[in-house]
């Protein structure tokens with residue numbers, strides 16, 4: 001099986017989570033310069049915006065980076081045109097099945113890594129020619145599926161013969177090491193990079209993540225079929241109340257329009273959509289993306305050394 005670092009062209013097998021409206025050239029270039037795969041999130045953005053960000057990222061790093069295309073967006077075809085014309089090294093996709101786009105992406109030499117949340121979709125995209133998959137557990141932030149990373153990972157690994165990259169619930173070396181134990185060949189990390197010093201999200205968003213505890217996220221939108229994990233606030237209380245009353249989808253959607261931008265740009269932590277994974281409680285401080293990556297993989301190494309020492313001493317733990 002091809003090594004994940006070879007597919008990504010990186011030093012470490014780590015992909016930055018996409019994070020719509022947040023992950024632009026600044027974060028993508030910083031993660032790539034730190035030895036991971038930086039990702040520009042095209043979700044909710046125009047084709048012109050994406051082309052500009054790709055150009056800006058190329059000026060900020062000579063390392064490979066990728067683009068994430070959120071398949072619920074209404075301009076997916078235009079965004080696909082841009083990544084093909086610009087010959088981006090890797091694309092990840094979310095919130096759907098990218099199967100019909102895979103042949104064209106591959107013709108353009110682009111590595112395709114769909115983010116999936118079920119074994120059925122993993123098998124379909126593997127058959128369609130995906131180079132690897134990101135298996136994203138429901139612990140993740142933003143748009144999510146139902147499976148947990150812990151239960152899903154080994155099932156994914158058994159189901160496909162391409163590398164499986166774990167996502168959802170990973171914010172330090174312990175999470176990476178655990179993912180490896182479940183058969184992952186790499187990881188995708190979002191929430192921890194949200195507080196990277198190079199990340200341009202509103203400071204109040206970063207502060208909210210840093211002060212969050214384990215119980216501070218909730219999934220809204222289960223009733224509409226598009227669950228999204230966010231930090232609990234006044235908006236989520238309103239949305240969950242409507243969902244409990246079986247309000248129709250349009251009414252719920254109307255409440256959420258523009259709320260991601262309100263959180264990301266205006267820093268509205270009361271009525272904004274503050275997307276975050278369950279690991280927010282593990283994220284303690286702002287650091288550069290390079291520091292975050294180096295620290296996490298140093299922790300992985302220490303865990304491996306510790307386990308080897310215990311095994312050599314003949315004590316099972």
Ligand code: TUI
Nearest residue numbers: 020043070094095096097115116117121142143144145
């Ligand atoms: O896509 C994500 N996470 C996202 S996208 C996003 S943008 C957004 N903005 C406002 C409201 C809603 C979304 C924020 N976070 N992660 C990858 C992911 N894909 N998680 C789950 C899935 C998924 C779910 C169902 C993929 C496919 C699927 O079914 C499709 C099929 O055909 O089976």
